Amino acid sequence: MDSPAEDWTPTFWIGHHDSKRVRVTPEFLEQAHACNYDMLTSPITTPSFHTRVLTLVSTHIAELEKNPGTDLSVPTIPSLSPVDTPLAPGATVSHLLAVVSPWIDLCSPDPVIYCLSRQVLELEVAYAAFCGIGNIILPSPKLHHSKLHGEGVTQYAYAVQEALKIAQYIQLSIMLPMMDDPEQDSDEVEGSLAKEARAKYMGLSEGHSSRGSMESTRGAVRESDQNDDGANVRRKRSTRFDFFGTWDAWNVIRTLCTYNARLFVALSVPSHLPPLSVRSRWHSEPLRLICFSEKTFFQNATGHPAFTHSHQELLTQYMRIRNAPWILLVDVGSIPAPERPEPSTTVANGWQPSSEAAGPFASAPTPAEASQIWRQDSRKSENVGPTPHLNYLRYLQRKQPPKTLLQRFGAGYQDYLQSPLQPLTDNLESITYEVFEKDPVKYDLYYQAIAQALIDWREQGKPASGPEGRVVVAVVGAGRGPLVTKALLASESEGVPIDMWAVEKNPNAFVLLQRHNEERWSNCVNLVKSDMRSWKGPLRETATQPSGYTGQWPPPRDENGSIVISQNQFSAVASTTDRTVSHGPIDILISELLGSFADNELSPECLDGILPLLNPTHGISIPASYTAYLTPIAAPKLHADILARTMTDKEAPNTPYVVMLHAIDYLSTTSRPSTTSSATDSSAIPTPVPNVLPVWSFSHGPMETLPASSENTHNTRQARLSFNLRDRAVCHGLAGYFEATLYPGVELSTNPLNMDEKSPEMMSWFPIFFPLKTPLYTPDGSTLTVSIFRATDNRKVWYEWMVEAWSSLVGGSVGGGSERRKIRLGVSEVGSSKEGGCMM
Secondary structure, eight states: OOOGGGGOOOOOOEEEEOTTOOOOOHHHHHHHHHTTOOEEEEESSOHHHHHHHHHHHHHHHHHHHHSTTOOOOOOOOOOOOGGGOOOOSSGGGGGEEEEOOTTOOTTOSSHHHHHHHHHHHHHHHHHHHHHTOOEEEEOOOOOEETTEESTTHHHHHHHHHHHHHHOSSOEEEEEEESSBOHHHHTSOOTTOGGGGOOGGGTTOOTTOOHHHHHHHHHHHHHHHHHTSOHHHHHHHHHHHOBTTHHHHHHHHHHHHTTTOTTEEEEEEEOSSOOOHHHHHHHHTSOEEEEEEEGGGOEEOTTSOEEOOHHHHHHHHHHHTSTTOOEEEEESSOOOOOOSSOOSSOOOTTSOOOSSOOOOTTOOOOOHHHHHHHHHHHHHHTTSOTTOHHHHHHHHHHHTOOOOOHHHHHTTTTBTOOBOOOOTTTSOOOHHHHHHHHTOHHHHHHHHHHHHHHHHHHHHTTOOOOSGGGOEEEEEESOTTSHHHHHHHHHHHHHTOOEEEEEEEOOHHHHHHHHHHHHHTSTTOEEEEESOGGGOOOOEEEEEOOOTTOOSOSSOOBOTTSOBOOOHHHHHHHHTOOOEEEEEOOBSEEEEOOOBTTBSTTOHHHHHHTTGGGBOTTTOEEESOEEEEEEEEEEOHHHHHHHHHHHTTOTTGGGOOEEOBOOSOEESSEEEEOOSSSOTTOTTOOOEEEEOOEEEEEEEOSSOOOOOSOOOOGGGOEEEEEEEEOSSOEEEEEEEEEEEEEEETTEEEEOOTTTHHHHSTTOOSOOOEEEEEEEEEEEOTTOEEEEEEEEEEOSSEEEEEEEEEEEEEEEEEOTTSSEEEEEEEEEEOOOEEOSTTOEEO
């Protein structure tokens, strides 16, 4: 039975940011808690410090202009003084997110502006760390400097890398818009150092200031918009947007910072959402904050702030991430004073239990407390009150859709890397069997396959191989016996008698099978403790023909089963005691040896040893066949995890991992019409679905004995697949899935393209992930070619894989025309799991 905690409403940790805020006092923090906020942002320095830095910059630049050609070193900003910062160590800081001064410009092409901005960053980070701040928000990298675009991202990344070294425990979140909008990027913060950049570094002629250039650019864009109707404005703006521009900048930053585990994204959500492909990309990144400004909301029919349907879907999607981001409301109005003093403060989920004040790292109330608080809060929410944006988010928190069965089962497994099982070499624990047995979908499908096979056997009049005309059914690798139970139920429900056999090599599981046979199966199951590959088949004991007997052997029987022979012949038969033991064939062979990539737990090798025992004419294997599938993905969190593991395990990048993929992005997609977006929602666009291509297949049925050669080469495979990519991306590895036909008409699948149709909510198999040692960057419109091999040396089986990136260019030909040529952009190292391959 599911526990109440499995239906627990997601926790929303909600903070408040005011770009004009100067200081957070303990009284103001208590006031915010009383309003149901969980945290506040605080500037690290004061306007006084800002003024001091601006004076230093203008003075130094004036000196440079007075003395052209003079090599004047960049001045050093003096250490902070009490008047320069509102922060101090104390209990308050645990509830604060510190904000680095937004007026610095770490991307500035002017070396003076860049150097002074770096000094400000390092001073503020060092002091915030000293005060005990755990999380710091950095301003977004400025991508547009007059005619220059994105050229300062690497120096921004270097500054961040150095800031991470200042304090070993502090976490940095970079404020980034979902997409690159030049107009928004040019909206300068008051007193920004970017305005002081000298023209010669901005690609401008002398006499032009960067301030004037930026303002004229903004004015031209806005004037053009005003002269067009709404449709043209949206069309023009879409051409100005670089949907993946800010992601591209983020990728440079986190790559230079080697995927540092303390570096995160604070994602600013716009009022008009970008395409689903952009939202999916950000979903795969390490989000610490998602930020909503007042512009993100629209006013509903009652005059209250609300989200579009697409914004609600985005919020739900992002809040289902394993480590859900915090929410930051930006400039949505001031925090009102409470009508009466509150004796307690809130915890980070917006509830108000009777416990002491708690910050973002506090524990949640008990389910009983939460239920009571929700009912009280629901009555209060009828009156929107002085914090309508916050109240709306609390409303959405309570209205989050319940988790599916698969989501509840996978709680805690999302993006958690696990090494694949090796059931041939390891004896599994009971708890491992139990986890898989919790999947009703898989075993229901197996039941359908067994039942249909028995029905067809009867209706097609196939001769059975068992005693008294019973169909011989064998479950190999029986484990704790779930498939044995399903086979017995199918036999009973369809009225087809079976001769049941169960083969299991695990001595510990075999003890449980014996107990089940006595207590559940009425001792009707023939149990065999053996590796399936060395089993000789079902035992058959028969009497040998006695000497002197000349009649038919074995003797004929009548319809009641009585022997039909003469008295003299009967005496001769009755007097014999000679018996022989032989091994009979199997009519229906059942196994559950599939892994996340179908064949990665050596199902082909295991079945090779037992398929010769299958009835050579009518034998059935369940499953009958299976096919592996692949698609390239972006998985930065998984890559960062593998980098951390490499410190102690050099084979970590060569291991194919079983993982419940969640925060990933499919790189190669096609589109299908969206069925969820509202018709009035301007962001309603086709839904991208991944291109998942078949790799190789195995099929099983009656077979001849394998050649005397001990080689396993007939089970080797190789494939070369090509994937077209529309958008720029970074490939961190390959996601693997499989589809299986248990019996004609009964299929199961982990392939995201058809899992919901073939085996919805099945949870026995997570996908497999083949990582790349070094991520491979691809520009817009490129192609990825995947090469993968299934190799063997007769002792074990392993995989090898590599990825190549290609681009098409149009170039001149000898005849004077033009032709399209493929240019290789890069190639990954070969990944090989040989060291940790699956032992045969």
